[in-house]
Amino acid sequence: MTTAPHALASTDNTGVSWRWKLILAILPLAAAIFSLCVGRYAMAPQDIWHALTDKFTGTVTVAPQISTVLWQMRLPRILLALIAGAGLSASGCAFQSLFSNPLATPDTLGVASGASFGAALALLMGFKMLGVQTVSLLFGLIALALTALAGTGKRQRNMNSVVLAGIMIGSLFTALVSLVKFSADTESQLPAITYWLMGSLDSASYDSLLLGAPPILAGITVLILLRWRLNLLPLSDEEARTTGVNIRAIRVVTILCATLITGSVISMCGQVGWVGLLIPHMCRMKFGNNHVALLPASVLAGGAFLIVVDTVARSFSAAEFPISILTAIIGAPFFIYLMRRTGGWQL
Amino acid sequence: MKLTVQQGRFGYSPDKPVIQDLNFSAESGELIAILGPNGVGKTTLLRCIMGLLKWQGGTSTIDGIDINAMSAKQLWQQVAYVPQARGAFAALTAQDMILLGTTSRIGLFSTPGPKERQLVYELAEKLGIQNLLAKKCNEISGGELQMVLIARAMAAQPKLLILDEPESNLDFKNQLIVLNAMTDLTTAGICCIFNTHYPNHALLRASSSLLLQSGGQAIFGETSQVVTAANIQAAFGVDAVIGAIETPEKIYPTVMPLRLTAKKTATAPDSAATQPVIATVAIMVSDSTVTTTINNLLSTYETYIIGRLGLPQQVQGVAVINVVLKAPINIINALTHRIEILPQVCTKTTVANPEMLT
Numbered sequence: 001m002t003t004a005p006h007a008l009a010s011t012d013n014t015g016v017s018w019r020w021k022l023i024l025a026i027l028p029l030a031a032a033i034f035s036l037c038v039g040r041y042a043m044a045p046q047d048i049w050h051a052l053t054d055k056f057t058g059t060v061t062v063a064p065q066i067s068t069v070l071w072q073m074r075l076p077r078i079l080l081a082l083i084a085g086a087g088l089s090a091s092g093c094a095f096q097s098l099f100s101n102p103l104a105t106p107d108t109l110g111v112a113s114g115a116s117f118g119a120a121l122a123l124l125m126g127f128k129m130l131g132v133q134t135v136s137l138l139f140g141l142i143a144l145a146l147t148a149l150a151g152t153g154k155r156q157r158n159m160n161s162v163v164l165a166g167i168m169i170g171s172l173f174t175a176l177v178s179l180v181k182f183s184a185d186t187e188s189q190l191p192a193i194t195y196w197l198m199g200s201l202d203s204a205s206y207d208s209l210l211l212g213a214p215p216i217l218a219g220i221t222v223l224i225l226l227r228w229r230l231n232l233l234p235l236s237d238e239e240a241r242t243t244g245v246n247i248r249a250i251r252v253v254t255i256l257c258a259t260l261i262t263g264s265v266i267s268m269c270g271q272v273g274w275v276g277l278l279i280p281h282m283c284r285m286k287f288g289n290n291h292v293a294l295l296p297a298s299v300l301a302g303g304a305f306l307i308v309v310d311t312v313a314r315s316f317s318a319a320e321f322p323i324s325i326l327t328a329i330i331g332a333p334f335f336i337y338l339m340r341r342t343g344g345w346q347l
Numbered sequence: 348m349k350l351t352v353q354q355g356r357f358g359y360s361p362d363k364p365v366i367q368d369l370n371f372s373a374e375s376g377e378l379i380a381i382l383g384p385n386g387v388g389k390t391t392l393l394r395c396i397m398g399l400l401k402w403q404g405g406t407s408t409i410d411g412i413d414i415n416a417m418s419a420k421q422l423w424q425q426v427a428y429v430p431q432a433r434g435a436f437a438a439l440t441a442q443d444m445i446l447l448g449t450t451s452r453i454g455l456f457s458t459p460g461p462k463e464r465q466l467v468y469e470l471a472e473k474l475g476i477q478n479l480l481a482k483k484c485n486e487i488s489g490g491e492l493q494m495v496l497i498a499r500a501m502a503a504q505p506k507l508l509i510l511d512e513p514e515s516n517l518d519f520k521n522q523l524i525v526l527n528a529m530t531d532l533t534t535a536g537i538c539c540i541f542n543t544h545y546p547n548h549a550l551l552r553a554s555s556s557l558l559l560q561s562g563g564q565a566i567f568g569e570t571s572q573v574v575t576a577a578n579i580q581a582a583f584g585v586d587a588v589i590g591a592i593e594t595p596e597k598i599y600p601t602v603m604p605l606r607l608t609a610k611k612t613a614t615a616p617d618s619a620a621t622q623p624v625i626a627t628v629a630i631m632v633s634d635s636t637v638t639t640t641i642n643n644l645l646s647t648y649e650t651y652i653i654g655r656l657g658l659p660q661q662v663q664g665v666a667v668i669n670v671v672l673k674a675p676i677n678i679i680n681a682l683t684h685r686i687e688i689l690p691q692v693c694t695k696t697t698v699a700n701p702e703m704l705t
Contacts, residue, residue, distance in 0.1 A: 015440075225456040231439060231447060238399055239430050244423030244451030244503065288483075290443045292458050 016293045020286075024300045028086075031307040032078050039315050041069050077204040079213075081310040082303040084201070084265045085275055087216040089302025090223050091258035092276025093283070093295060097233040098254055099159050106262040106276040109162070109255070110169035114143025115266035117173040120180040120193045129203050132196075133211060133267045140263025143169050144255075158237070159251075198322030199270035201310050212268040219257035219264075220299060226250065230291040272306070274327040278335050279305055285338055305331075348375045348425065348506035348538060350396070354405035357388075357395050358563070365391050367563035369405070373555070375506060376640075378533040378688070379540045380549035380570065383559035384583050389542045392559060393509055396540070397426050409507070420451055427500035429510040432492040438485035441476070441495045442467060448502030463502075470498045474528055490521025497528055508532060510541040514548065526552055530690050534636070546574050550589075550600040552688050558582050571684040572677060574602065584608050596693040600684070624700050626679045627656075630668040630686060631693040638666045641686060645670060648682050 016024075036048050043051075043066055050061045051070045088106050095104040106112060118139025122132040151165030177197070184190040223230070229250050232240045240247035265272065279302040280294070287293045306323075309330055313321040355369035365388035373379050383389050394400040396407050398414045407414045414422055427448070439447070442464075449463045471477045476494050479487055484495060493513055500508055510529070514522040529539045530552055543549060549556045549570050556573040558566045560582045566573050579587045585604045592599045632638050645652065645668075656669035672679060676698065683696040 228453070228458040229450065229455070231443065232450065235447075236430065238394075238428070241399065241419070242397070242423055242426075242428035242500075243447060244420050246419060289439050 015290065016287055016297070024297055027304040028082055028300055028307065031304040031311075032082065035078050035081075035307050035311040036070065036074055038311050039069075039074065040318065041065075043069070076206055076209060077201050077310065077314075078307055079209060080201050080204040080268060081306040083209075083213050083216050084269055084272060085279075085306025086299040086303035087220055087261040087265050088272060088276040088306075089279040089298040090220050090295060091261040093280035093291075093298045094223055094230065094233075094254050094258045095276075096280060097230055097289075097291070098251060098258075099163055100234045101163070102281070103277075104163075106258065106265075107170065109147045109166035109259060110143040110173060111140045111259045111262045112266050112271060113170040113173035113177070114146075115140035115263050116197055116271055117176045117180065118142075119196055119267065119270065120177050120184075123193050123196060124180050124184055124189055129205075130207060130211065133208055136267035137212075137215075137263050139173075140259070140266060143173055144259045144263075195322065196270045199272040199324040200320065200322060201269045201313075202320060203269070208268055212264045215260045215264040219261040222253065222257045224295055224299070226253065227291045227295045230254065230295065231289075269323070271324055272327060273324045274331050275302055275306055278327070278331040282335065282338055349373070349410055350507055350538065350540075351408045351411075352396060352405065353408070355395060355402050355407070356404035356563075357391065357400065357402055364563040366395065366559070366565065369563075369565050369567075371555075371557055371565075371567040373507070373538050373540060375536050375538050376533055377538050377554045378529055378552055379538075380553035380556045381540065381542045381559065382544075382546055382549055382556060382574070382582070384561065385544075387559050387561050387582075388563075389559060390511055392557075393428075393511055393540070393542060397428060397509055398422065399428075423451055423505075424503060425505055426507045426509065427503045427505035429493075429496045429500045429508065429513060431511050431515065432489055432496055438483045440481060440483055441471075441487065441491075441498075442480040444484050444495055445470065445480075445498045445502050448499040451503065466504075467498070467502060470501050473531075474498050474501075475524075488521070490517045490524060493517065493521070493525055494528065497525070501532070506537060508537055508539045510539065512542045512544065515544060522548075527690075530688070534640075534690060546579065546587075546602040550574050550602065550684075554685060554688060569681040569684065570688075571600070571680040579604075580608050597687060598695055600687075621675050622700075623673050624676050624679065624698050625653075625671065625673050626696055626698045627669065627671045628683065628686070628696045629694065631665050632668070632689075632691065633665050634691050635666075637689050637691060638668075640689060641668060641692070644682070644685055648672065648674075648678070651678060 033045070033048075037043055037045055047062050047066050048070060051067045054061055054067065055071070091106040092104070095106060095108050096102060098104070099108065115136045119132050119136035121139070122135040127135065147162065147166045147169045150169065151162035181190060181193055184193055229245060232243060232245055232247055232250065233254065237247065262276075280298045283294055283297040283301055287297050306327075309326050310323060312330070313323050313326050349372060351372040353370055355366055356364065357366045358364040369392075371379075381389050381392060391400065395402055398407060401415070409417075409422075409425055414426075445467045446459045446463055449459055449466065453459055453463065467480075468477070471480055474494055474497065476491065476498060479491055479495060484492060487495070497508075497510070497513070500510075508529075513529070514525045517525065526548060529541065533539050533554075553570045555568060556570040558573050558578055560566075566578055574589070576587050576589055579585060579602065583604075584607060586606050586608050587602050587604045590601050590603055592601055630641060632641060651672045651674035652670050653673045654671040656671065660667040672682070679696065679698060683694070686692060686694050
């Protein structure tokens with residue numbers, strides 16, 4: 001295909017075709033509808049339609065248990081999956097660019113380990129779910145603060161020292177998690193902690209969403225608004241400064257948004273691994289590294305991906321499957337397939 | 348635009364100055380080369396000039412305003428920096444890479460629009476890199492990446508372009524492409540300052556040169572006065588000879604390093620340099636803007652001109668200029684050099700010692 005130079009100059013910002021834009025927009029919606037229908041309690045699409053319309057018209061046309069399953073169990077869970085997947089994917093994408101490192105994940109600054117420790121501690125002390133969520137988010141932010149204190153200063157001027165500090169703080173909190181597990185009651189508390197750490201969207205409710213979703217949505221919104229400027233992140237400090245942009249402010253805002261997202265996600269559904277690594281990389285292979293296209297694509301694909309994975313997790317067997325196991329089992333082969341087909345995206 | 352550095356001083360440790368008492372100025376339309384041995388602090392000097400490192404003494408001013416007093420936005424709309432080309436993580440397409448140069452002029456939450464895209468296309472056309480726009484920056488050659496980075500810097504529409512070793516690690520062809528781009532930009536009225544390891548490039552292209560010596564002393568002046576055998580020996584510790592390669596169109600000055608200097612000897616100033624000689628400069632040029640530049644240049648040397656051979660002539664669209672000057676040899680050399688570095692000019696200078704002719 002030959003492109004006339006002026007046509008090239010006037011193509012839109014993203015360089016993504018209309019077909020792909022449409023697919024990306026429909027993907028989370030399709031996943032949500034699929035997820036509403038599927039499960040241990042299968043529901044026909046027309047029942048779902050009626051259950052949905054009943055709520056607004058005030059009539060009753062379906063069995064009450066369908067309405068309950070839909071509104072009280074599946075919908076909050078789907079919303080959580082959508083928001084968590086979108087958030088993890090966005091923060092992974094931002095961290096990879098920020099640290100110029102393809103292996104960066106939402107956990108790089110130790111936030112996930114901190115949040116996990118908070119949750120384990122709260123479970124040990126027998127807190128209720130909302131309590132666990134609050135303590136977890138709190139410790140996620142404490143971990144970030146410790147990383148920031150350890151990794152920045154007069155003598156450390158590049159991002160590598162922040163990453164190293166993050167790894168140290170992360171391993172510190174991982175050790176503390178082990179300590180909590182070690183001292184937990186092996187009959188009741190230890191299984192609860194272990195299960196929580198593997199990640200589950202089981203606890204989804206409107207109350208937990210009300211607490212956890214706003215920080216995630218705020219973080220995603222700010223990152224998407226800054227999408228063009230995120231392209232400056234992988235440049236060297238000097239290069240970025242000479243474009244006349246306050247690159248340090250952009251870096252700080254990016255870290256804050258990504259951490260807020262990660263901490264909130266972990267506090268709601270535990271360690272959901274892989275999403276923040278897999279989805280951004282898949283989107284980079286397909287849509288390139290310009291964040292104007294990459295970030296919205298990652299958000300939409302991440303949300304859809306986690307809905308699908310969670311649907312499989314709760315439908316696969318009577319006992320629910322830990323979601324981290326599934327993200328890896330589904331994600332890794334698909335990632336390898338995509339990498340081999342596209343030749344990967346090079347550094 | 349006029350950049351002035353006054354009393355510049357910088358060092359990473361107090362007892363070892365990298366730069367001291369540096370004074371120089373650069374104006375629109377000038378191409379300035381910064382030379383010096385490895386590790387002497389050429390990149391440090393560039394960083395200090397544009398305020399990425401703070402002078403420990405002295406100032407950089409642009410049109411009389413201290414750059415430290417300018418906002419980042421104000422400064423980087425006038426000055427653009429081309430770093431050494433190396434691959435970065437998460438490569439963008441060349442088009443997006445060049446667009447990054449427009450970032451400071453678009454709103455915080457905006458993305459570049461059609462106006463910026465049009466600018467990128469025009470820049471790519473001017474620099475001859477339209478074919479690269481759709482390619483990824485990690486899939487193009489080093490020379491191509493350098494041109495993309497120059498385009499990115501130009502996308503900010505600066506008045507002063509600062510380049511860090513733009514032609515290092517490039518083959519002959521790519522070196523020429525980059526050097527031509529710099530010459531064209533200066534002809535269009537931009538001021539370029541570049542670091543280089545090649546004294547030849549300074550001789551062939553730069554109107555003025557700055558030679559940085561270890562210990563922080565610097566020599567600044569018209570290139571033919573700075574890139575001399577004596578200065579090269581002092582700065583690099585190498586015995587060199589300045590020669591010339593003659594083609595039918597021009598005489599190209601060139602530096603040939605001969606051997607490591609055995610013992611440093613203080614070179615006495617050349618007394619012969621002050622004796623006036625007679626020279627005739629023959630110039631042929633077709634581009635009318637370059638003709639104007641040459642006429643302006645000649646008018647600054649008016650006191651030395653003792654005759655013009657005939658009127659300025661137009662022969663088949665080519666202007667032929669002939670002037671005779673009486674001046675010390677270093678002044679003749681400076682004028683010759685300033686004319687030689689202009690694009691699309693054929694010129695030669697014949698020098699006669701008056702005593703030799705009587």
